[in-house]
Amino acid sequence: MRIAFCFFLLLLSTGMEASELTELLEQVKANPQAQLAVQQKQPASTASDFFLVAYSHYALRNKEAALEFSNKALTLEPDAELAARILLMQALTYGVFYRDTEQALEKLKLAEAILPTGNNPVLLALRMDILESFSQAYNQQGKTELAMKAATESLALATQTADKQRQLDAIIMLGRLHLQNNHLTKAYQHFKSALPLASELADQQAIASIHMRLGMAYQKLGQHERALQHFEESARLYQQLDSLSSQINALINIGDSQLVLNQTDKAQTTYNKALKLALDNQDLHMLISVYVSLSELELERNNLDQSEQLLLKAHQLASQVSAQSIKSETALFLVNVFIKKQNFSAAKQLLNEAVPQPDELPGYLKYKHLALSAELAALEQKWQQAYLLEKSANQLEIAQLNDDSKIQLDSLQSSLELQMQQEKQQQMSKEQQSQLQQWLFISLALLAITLLALLFFLSKQKKNRSNKLIQQPQWRSFTELLLHHHGLKTQGKLLVISPGQTTVMLKKGVQQVNSDLIQFRSLLDQALFWVEQDQEFWLYCESEQQSRDLQHQLLRSLPSDYQADCAAFPLHALLSEPMSEKDLDALRELYWYSLYLAQQQGLQGALQIHYYCHQNRPCSWQTDNLRQDLFNAMSLGLLEVHANDISLSDKLQQQLAQI
Structure with a gap:
């Protein structure tokens, strides 16, 4: 497909005028089902036809069909303008429906x-x-400067062409970006200018978006009741x-405000x-975002373990998206919990790994870091390092406080015709600002003294904590995600691979093994999601085909001196419905019992295990003696296990017959 793009600029028009296509797109947007009905009567034949069908599917949120028909359109040699339009739609599909920001950006760059x-x-x-779209994508990745640049260029073009709708979209985007970086005065100015246009x-x-951002601004100012409204x-x-998605985001913010207002039960319900x-x-x-907010709720209730587990879920999911700011944010929340649990080594390790370039963080994350x-x-x-870091944090906070003091949001709130009392915020005089700074420096000195006292107290305590993150919460997060997703995607496939790194580690050492596994990792x-558990890698794939392809790639990525074992699990046949987390825990026992049987029956080297059920749920997965139940299921022919295409069940039955 990349080769085809080289020829786009040389291609002739497909015959449809750009203005005509624009009008048709507006019609499709208004009634996408009608376009599909037309296509059934008169099948698409040109690039424009296929694009209109693809756009209809996009409007109906049929993401697979949208990509399929748009790819067909690209193969029919569209002109450059149409090709750019197709690529933009593909970028939106990846960004909105798949949340694949990297792929979306690749399509946008080709379109541009x-x-x-x-x-x-x-x-x-x-x-x-x-x-x-560039602005949205860069914002997702935490690349604020690039997002600002794209939105500013878009606003300049919209102003030049007097395109009010696109002008409104660009102004709101710039307001959002300034708000995220705590530039509240600039954010206020953009939202103020956006409101008349939106009306x-x-x-x-747009009005809903302005309400959302005003809530965030009031939240930053500590006016949580107004934010809640x-x-x-x-x-x-x-x-x-x-x-x-926007409704979910609003609900999360409602819950956050309720939590600050000590309405914990309401916050729980909202979350x-x-x-x-x-x-x-x-x-x-x-x-x-929901997992992070729920973790804060549990932290408020002093349930540190539950808060940690929720954040581990959030952080694992964040590793699956391409937005660095999201990964950094979940990491910082997790670091805070580790500190509260006095797991300082884990906190330090995560802080260094998850936030490699703190200077590039948005303002609110930079302060937290x-x-x-x-x-x-x-x-x-x-002490010297702690003092300098705390001083930098307070200087950043002071700058934000001085900026916040200039904002008068009440006039904007009145323009939105909300039934709320008006409050007048007075500008702080230079004398007041000076007093505020003096107060903050005094607070800093008191904080340093408090930290000294706290450290002295902690030095008297001898509490040893593990240097590694425990795996059990991660495994539990994996099984919960699997249960949720499997209920919706019945074609999903569970896969496990054991690279066998322990044996290699004895020969080559830890550093070399870590290097060997870089491509593997x-x-x-x-995969849709995965977890590492005791040197086993468990992956959940969206289809059997993807499972086979990914298994092949993973095994090929390992050096030849690794003897990796793997297995694929037919979940519905093995566990039936409804599945439980304990059922999924039992699959680990099935895997290791299968490896044990293969070894007992003389099979050497890397093993590929497959399971075939001649009865749904062939054994009781939650029994106290699971291996005995697995043995019975294999002996009776209810469950068949193959290792490297050799039936372990047949051999087991032959051995029983000879007894």
Whole structure:
């Protein structure tokens, strides 16, 4: 397909005018089902036809069909403008439905590269759409400067062409980016200028977005009751608009405000509602956010273990998305819990691994990173480093406080016609600012003294903690995800691979083994999700074909001196419905018992295990003596186990017959 792109600029037009295509796209957006009905009567034959069908499927959220028909359109030699439009739709499909930001960016870069230059209104509109998508994608990756650049370029073009809708979208995007980086004055200015446009265009989506961001601004100012009102209004609007991801996001923010206001039971109910919607929608980003918020709720209840388990779920999911800011955020929350549990070595290790470039973090994460780093340095008696880090954190906070003090959100709230009392925020005088800074420096000195006292107290305690993260919570997160996903995707496949690194480690050492497994580990993210458990890698793939392909790639990635064992599990036949986490725990016993039988029957080298059930749920998976039950199932022919295409069950039955 990459070769085909080289020829796009040389191709002739398919015959449909750009303006005509734009009008057809608007019709498809209004009634996508009608376009599919037309296609059934008169099958698509040109690149434009296939693109309209693909766009219909995109509008109906049929992501696989959207990609299939758009790929067909690309093979029919579209002109450069149409090809760029197709690539933009593919980028949106990957970004919105698959949450694959890397793939989305690749498509956007191709679209930008082949889009013709010129001041044609249709081409300018398409260029603005591409720039807006760039801004969204870079924001997902935490690359704020690139996101700002794209949104600013889009706003300049929209202003130049007097395109009010795209102008509104760009202004809101810039406001969001400034808000994320705690530039509240700039964020306020953008939302203030966006509001009249949104009202003029009767754009409910934009108004809901402004409500959401106003809630976030009030949240940062500590005005949580006002924040809650804005979040509730945005959730109501998003529900009317059937914008599920945004509705989930609003619910999470409602729960966060309720938690700060000590409405813990309400917060629990709100989070649970958001969790159900995120699971039903298979929205990884929102699922991560819900788990983080639930962990904060458990932390408030002083349930440290439960908080840690929820954050481990969030952090594992974050490793499956390509947004570095999300990975860093979950890591920082997890570091905070480790510190509270006095697992300082794990906290330090995770802080260094998960946030390799703290200077590139958004403002709110940079402050959290500085504060946690200062706390860890103090606990290690590195006083100079702790002081400098704490000073940097406080300077960042002071800068934000000075910025916050300039904001007057009440006028914007009044423009939104919310039934809330107006409060006037007065500008802090220079004298007040000076007093605030003096107060903060005094607070810093007191904090240093408190840290000294705390360290002295901790030095008297001798509590040894493990240096490694325990695996059990990660395994439990994996099984919970598997149960949720398997209920929706019945064609999913469970796979386990044991690279056999222990034997190799004795010969080559830990460093060489870690180097050997780099390529192996890089392939794991092709699975929907995975976990490492006692040198076993358990993966859940979306289909049997993907399972076979990924298993083949993983085994080939290992050096020749590794003897890797692996197995694939037919989940429905083995466990039936409903499955439980204890059933999934039992599959580990089945795997190791199969390896034991293979060894007992003289099979050497790498083993590939397959299971065949002649009866659904061939044994009692939760029995106290599982191996005896597995033995009985194999002996009776209910469960057949093959290792390297040799039936272990047949050999077992032959051995029994000779007794």
